[in-house]
Amino acid sequence: xxxxxxxxxxxxxxxxxxxLSCAASRGTFSSYTMGWFRQTPGEERDFVATITRSGTLTQxxxxxxxxxxxxRDNAKNLVYLQMNSLKPEDTAVxxxxxxxxxxxxxxxxxxxxxxxxxxxxxxxxx
Numbered sequence: 168x169x170x171x172x173x174x175x176x177x178x179x180x181x182x183x184x185x186x187l188s189c190a191a192s193r194g195t196f197s198s199y200t201m202g203w204f205r206q207t208p209g210e211e212r213d214f215v216a217t218i219t220r221s222g223t224l225t226q227x228x229x230x231x232x233x234x235x236x237x238x239r240d241n242a243k244n245l246v247y248l249q250m251n252s253l254k255p256e257d258t259a260v261x262x263x264x265x266x267x268x269x270x271x272x273x274x275x276x277x278x279x280x281x282x283x284x285x286x287x288x289x290x291x292x293x
Contacts, residue, residue, distance in 0.1 A: 169194035169265050169282050176261060176287030179253055183291070187248040189263030189284055196244040197221075199282075200266035200274050203237060203248045205259035206286075212262065212277055216248060220271040228275075231257075253291045260286040 175187040187203070202217040216227045216237035225237050236249040246263055264280035266272075274280065 169196065169199060169267075171263050171265060171282055171284035173261065173263050173284045173287040176289045178290045178292065181253060181255055181291055181293050183253050184249070184251045185253065185289060187250065187261055187263075187287060187289070189246045189248075191244040191246070191265065194265075197241040198267070200268060200272055201237075201239060201246040202264045202266065202274055202280060203246075204262045204264060204277060205257075205289075206262065207259045214275045214277065215261070217273050217275055218246065219273060224273055226273045226275060250289070253289075255291045255293045258289060258291050260288050262286045 170192045172190045179185055203215040204212045205215050206212040214228050218225045218237045222239045234252045239246040263284045265282040266274045267281040
């Protein structure tokens with residue numbers, strides 16, 4: 168089974184940028200739909216972005232559309248989340264996830280993901 172490790176989180180001022188990375192080991196990375204989710208204390212883990220196996224198609228939550236970009240490098244077993252124009256409300260723990268469905272798809276539903284990383288904290292100061 169795939170193991171996922173996020174990195175790249177930190178503290179940034181509003182309007183700034185961060186790029187999160189998620190490294191996958193074990194399993195066949197290119198066979199997974201990948202997604203990013205985020206969670207704040209006391210709240211549910213919310214969908215942020217998803218990308219198909221080949222990277223051809225992407226989907227975003229309305230709250231991040233136009234500011235965040237998901238991408239992947241199947242040769243390096245990496246998925247990225249480029250976050251621009253960050254806002255204080257983007258503060259959360261960000262998780263990457265892998266969907267082991269037997270076919271390529273976009274996936275925004277948290278419950279459909281099979282594997283999760285440990286998360287990386289993103290804090291945006293005003």
